[in-house]
Amino acid sequence: MSEAMKQTVDFDARARQVLSQVPLLSARDVEVTFSLRGNKLTAIRRASLDLYEGETLAIVGESGSGKSVFTKCFVGMLDKNGSITHGSIQYDGQELTQLSEKEWLKIRGKKIAMVTQDPMTSLNPLKTVGYQIQEAVELHQGLRGRAAKEETLRILEAVGISDAARRYKQYPHEFSGGMRQRVVIAIAVACRPQILICDEPTTALDVTIQAQILDLIRRLQKEQNMTIIYITHDLGVVANVADRVAVMYAGQVIEIGMANEIFFDPWHPYTWALLSALPQLGVKGEKLPAIDGTPPNLFNKIQGDAFAPRNKHALNIDFLEEPPMYEVTATHQVKAWLRDPRAPKVDQPQSIARLAESKTETGTDPNAYHPHLDPNRETLIQVKNMQVTFGTGRKKFVAVDDVNFEIYKGETFALVGESGSGKTTIGRALVRINPITGGEVYLNGQKINGKISKEQDLKVIRSCQMIFQDPMASLNERAKVDYIVSEGLINHHLYKNEAEREEKVQKALEEVGLLPEFSSRFPHEFSGGQRQRIGIARALIMEPQFIVADEPISALDVSIRAQVLNLLNDLKKKRGLTYMFIAHDLSVVRFISDRIAVIHKGRIVELAEAEELFFHPLHPYTRALLSAVPNPNPYVERSKQLMVYDPDVHDYSVDKPIWNEILPDHFVYGNERELDGYRKELGL
């Protein structure tokens, strides 16, 4: 890591600042329990946290770790069935745990505001955006009428919404997701709070938008001198925004420290595991270090360290007694027995070291050209001029237009794009869930779209399978695993007798690392990762040659993603599978895929070998996408130059764009003028 980079943010200075202050907000031993139909769930198990003025504190954790619940206590918005059963939260001389609803009205919004997670549902659909912001302005800034409106317009502009006067009168549905999140932020900012809690504000957004929103929050923080608590599960985001980081697990803060301390010198095995499992830190072709199992059940009383059962470095004492907070530095505490003087010495894992060295690239020469390596490749799938439209008449919408590509046997072909770009549509068109309206698709040289014979149909079904994005939605919860996995077999009677079918199911389950006895259970009983593996088994049992994996890990928790990625890679090796890997996250794609196609608004704009694309992106959209990829190294992340893609840069009015192979195996979409420019860049 260059020194220049390190200067982008001075964590030491910030640490000194923190140490010199009295906490602005101080939570001590907070315990929150929910009662659910007679059962007691302890969501926060005596967690403590200090917040210092002007800082950005990120709280990281998996779903269920209690990070959201914890911060809800700071605004008095716990659900009705939940209550703070222990501990105290001090703010501004007040004990927040004891406030009445009336007293809360003086703090909520006014002093502590919150940006909620899902911008699509957070705004009242029936009120204009202006009204909703102005409401906060009037309430907290005491402005009325014209002044309030002017302030509202100012805030709208401040959160980066241009043409504020017109936007003021519009309704939320006329705004895109990113714009809505800006409005939600505007509402929070309009309250002029001292503390702003951002609860996963970018999780639902595309990477490029995410980067913009993070920038915005940072800017507003500076302008309004706010203290920010940032809740996220994405370490890239943490790296981007956080001064300090608190890692939560099973309702406790298990490690807290300055961002550089957490990223480069973490001491809790869970933090290690989280960081190691990042695909960015993985080595292509190798297994990612994954965390096995799932987080604990908070309905039960937890003994010892909650992470112990999944901890590869667990000590015996971890199972028996909860560790105390050990101080690593003045700003860095960790709740792990490993820090006990009596504990054996352990080194931090390799990948942590890699992160510290900022060796996030695989070490190839950035200037080299990366063609596809195998000269004897065979084409498995060929797509010619594919077009997919939805609806008819005025409602007609072209989702995919004039798309061409080939997928070679044995490779992982990645399709990357933002939501709504048409990537999933292409994937579904290949497995014929969506009918295509133009062009042809060939499998092993045979046309598979349109009307085909029955045997051919069966052959295609067996050859092409799909893995779906959301493991919660992609399994029929009312059917047993046995049926789910063997559904394809049953449909086409691909077995001689019941015994054979059962055997096949068991084999498929074993292959994806599940136990054969699972076949008699229902999907509810499994975690996201396990469910995703059931989905893979369902596809595998058909013995396909080709699998479309539609964002198979994006809905999974960070700690589980690695399991699935490892499995996919294993299977590819073992069975010689070919994947089409659909993703929006370039960092994952780089780790897993051989070639990458970038799609924008229904068109593939660039297609190249993975490393080639990373080192020589040509299309401005590709570049923008790459620039927005979060990096788990805070220094790198904070020094990156964000590029914003503006489709208007293309002037296609006269010079029509074409799909051009600018280098062998490197395709780009552009008109002659642009292509000339790209060639120049490549030095051709």
Added chain:
Amino acid sequence: MSKQNKIKSVQELEQPVVDLSIDYNTVDQEPKKERPRGREYPQSRSRMPEKQLFEFAEYKASDAERTGYSNYSYWKSVWQNFLRNKPAVIMSVVFILLFIFTFVSPLISKYTVESIRIDYDRMFTSPNSEFWFGTDNMGRDYWCQVWFATRTSILLAVLVAVGEIILGTVIGLLWGYVRKLDRFFTELYNFVNNVPTIIYMTLIALMVGKSFLIMALAMIFFNWLATARNVRNLVLMYRDREYNLASRCLGTSVGSILARNILPYLISVIILRLALAIPGTIAYETTLTYLGLMDVSRPSLGILLRNARSFFLDYPYLLVFPAGIVSIITITFYLVGNAFSDACDPRNHV
């Protein structure tokens, strides 16, 4: 605060519940054999020397997969949840007893519908030891009439309700899933829905007849609308869920998808509809009887209510018994329907 917030947080927190119902960390664990795990560690710290405490524990990755063990079963949870709703359980027991009693009562009562006689000398006898529910305006025993009527009405109601739910569900499934049929069913829906069904009922009664079976079929035929639309809207919700796409990808036929992938999700709604259709049918029967569109040769609750209308000021018991039974049936199914559909909602399974 709001329910959805609750639900959301429940979901968030609940997820592990299902994933891992036996946990290494539970204190109140069952004996070891129940817990398939690979390593042993002491139950009590006092047994372990401190040195050992700070040694690495053995780690087995495969154990993690077993953490999914759960005795959770969807239908069992539904049932358990339902049983937890005391009013619904009590009312359904009452209803079942009531229904059984309609069959038993002829055996224990002094009169039967077949044997009761008109006797003007004992008309409007208040309930007494001879006539347990008194006698009606023609001196006939009311007890046996009420129970017979209850049986007739419940049978009709169940027949119609089940029929209409089946028809409504089938139509709703096709309507929602098969895009080509959408137009047809929408028009059919408009056709039936936009004209008061009483027209169709009257026409059928005039043209076809009004025997028990015909009227039951007619009611089924004109009452499927609400169910069908409800089902259809739900199907639209589920149609493009990923697991259905997965089935299509596997070449599953439309019939199988509807039956195995979609129908099971509609059970709660279907049960709710069914539960509401039963009292609905009884109410409808009352109206139809009043309008003279029902077969009246044997007592039904509709007939008893129609008849009691003329007397209830002077002889309230003539109204109270049949109306009471109608109310019990209505409230029972109202409670049971809601309880069951709540119980079917996996979000409520803890």
Added chain:
Amino acid sequence: MAKYLLKRLLQSVVTILLIVSVVFLLMRLMPTDYYFSEDELMKLTEDQKQSRLEAEGLLDPPLVQLGNFLVRLSRFDLGTSRRIQTNKPVVDVIGSRFGVSMRIGLTALGIALVIGVVLGVLQARFKGHAIDHVGTGYTVFINAVPTLVSYSLVLIFGARVLGLPSLYSVRKVQQSSILPIACLTLTSIAGYMLWTRRYMVDELNKDYIRLAKLKGLNDRQVMFRHVLKNAFVPLAQYLPYSVLMTVGGSLLVEKFFSVPGMGPLLTDAISRYDTNVVQGCVLLYATLGVVGVLLGDLLMVLVDPRISLSGKGEVR
């Protein structure tokens, strides 16, 4: 927008014509004797009946009759009543009754809507409190007791205890409308309460309510600024339909109180086999229904900015 409206209107017209045609043909399935009253059957000879049917074109093939009917319909000529009010134009027969039903229906609906919505709002606001339980109890009661019985109770109470007229009278319209309106109101309040409460509770669970609270709005502000209108949206779609269906008259109530409205007209017309009146009624009801759905969609456009007229016009 205009194009969309036009398309919806055309679709509606097709639906209405379809309904009317089918009912028209159904009616022709009946033996021709049905055209005559009992007395006519008694006193007319077979020959007289035949010549009369022939003169009126009722012996033509049903499809020919339908054609003639549709041609007349295009001139807004629904023919004359055969039995209900002999030889009086159907338009007049229906018109006068429709007015009465409309007045009573709209009044009842208005009252029920106001009371029902207010009570529903209160129930949602004080969910789990006494008022909520009382309200739920009321809805359960209304649903549990057969309408025939509850109407009788209203009638007896109104007439005996309050001394209100138990028959509708054109000479004492206001006084005599009280009981029928009360019957309609008491039952429909329950419905509006139920739905309002439910929609309110649904809205209260929405994310944007959480955001509104996070802004620092108090419960009352949240309720009035954010929940009410939103809860009204789902109600709005069905409102025109229920309004129009209400003006179509309630069979039971109108029969009970001898209200000269639409309610009993249709069954009466069917049982007396007054085909032209039946067709007129069906036309009216179908139009009300279809227009109700259309208006519901239009109202949605007005209250919900998310919906634009280019949306799809199907049942929801």
Added chain:
Amino acid sequence: MKKLLSFVLAMVMILSVASFASADEIKELHTYETQSREIETWNVLMSQKAVDNNVMVNLVDGLLTNNNKGELIPAAAKEWYSEDGGATWTFKLNEGMKWVDQNGTVKADVKASDWVTAMEWVVNFSKNNGTNTSMPFQMVKGAKEYYEYTKELAAAEGEEAAKALTADGKFAEMVGVKAEDDLTLVYTATYPMSYFPTVCTYTSFYPLSPELIAEIGVDGYKAAEPATIWYTGPYIIESFTAGNEKVFKQNPEYFYANDTEGHKRFERVIIKMIESQDAAYQLFQTGELDHATLSPSNLNIISNNPSNEFYKNLVEARPTKYSYQIHFNFDKLFEDGTADENWNKAVANEAFRQLFYYGLDLTQYLRTINAINPLACVNYAYSANNVAGKSDGTDYAAMVVAAQGLSYASDTYMRYDADKAAALKAQAKEELTAAGVTFPVSIDYYIAGGDQTQLDRANALKQTISDYFGDDFAVLNINTYVSSIAKEVAALHKASIYINGWGADFGDPINFLSQETYGEDSAYYTVTYSFANNATDENLIAVYKEFTDLTNAAHAITDDDDARYDAFAKAEAYFLEHALCVPIYYDVQWELTCINDYTRVYSPYGSQTYRYVNWETNDQIYTSEDYAAFAAAQ
């Protein structure tokens, strides 16, 4: 109960001098009809329904009307006579009668020619569509021929040509009705008939002013409304709301307007349409009606409870003009249209039919009609009472009853004869078993589905049949129809038996008996209910033929009314003895009322009953005692 009543009656007899409470008469009469009985047309000539006539007779005066004893009295005609033994009839009209419109404005004088115009209307196919023609056809010379003529004309030259016809020209040539001058009207009957004047109370013999037609046109009169028609009768329609109420006000130009004693009128009559008979009782209780006929259930409630507020006000109404009988269906079909041979064979058997006659004590059933005094409504004759009478005052129906050896004086159900019943049952069983009939014979009986009273009655009948025939012999099945028994049941031959009521339109037994003759199209019951013409059993046909011959022979006697009635009585007795039909009851109901029924128009035929003239009322409810006195005074 019964004892109490007889005691009360006895007391009344003793104290019959008791003065009536000096209460006021009712100025505005509130009366009612049930909703299914709403007026259908305001064209008096077009209607043949009682529901219409009940209203119309108050608005237009026919030639004659009835008084409270059932006698013919003048209305528009002040005198009437036949100088040729009934072949032609002359009516002298009152002088100075006026047609007025709804506002009471005089529109025209009433002239004899108005009756001619009216007759032309009735028998013109294009004007009246053939309705209301049956009596003109039967009784007025040339009427039928003229009808055929207009029909052909309409077919040949179009409706308009036929509509354009007037009482002059062809009609005057063909039809036997003539206005000698403005006040003299002469009818020529089809054959000499003494009862011609009785038919003049019927609406097909009502007047129509040609000037009204000139004003509103033929189609306008077809679609007549209160606002468009002209009035000559005691009342004018003040307001009319279909399905709700009709309000009558006095006609200021009524001919007898100044005769407030002889032609006493209400200031207003308000006819409410009510939901059901039961509702009438409720409305009477709240004071919204001035009288209420009690359904059996209402009656039972009151009579069952001596402390009921109306217990002492229960009064028995006078019988209506209708006579009710059980008709057998001789050609019964099942629902699917196949013949019900079992029933058809059984009913063709005379012994089986006679069982209904001699084998049933219908007292229990009659209690569903008249709960207190069931035997008051016993009916042993087919014809109704007071339709006609011999010169010595003997009522025709009484002659029929006597001819059967029965009497209404008995306090038991006299027709029932246990011994005879047993013999008949044995005989029927034997004969029918031989004919292959299986027992029990099922008897399909239909009632209106929405009518609780009918259901109660049917159940009573079912029980009576079960009690007297035994469940092994015959079983009554109760089925329902929606609105029209003729169309839904009779037309499809679906019922085994019907209970029908017939009321006379004019004062001659032929009006009853001609409905039952064999082989004649005009025989209403034969053609539409009993289907005797389709019967195959020879004995049955022979009996029917014999009865028809007897009837026709009686009808042929036109010169001697006594002989005519004797012959009819003989035919009717034959008809009944062979049980071709079983008389069952007269409609004698109980009511709560402020009206003295004995002052109301009593018409054993025709449609004058609901003329609201000369009704004696009291704003206090009449008591049983009052009524007993009225009856005694009659």
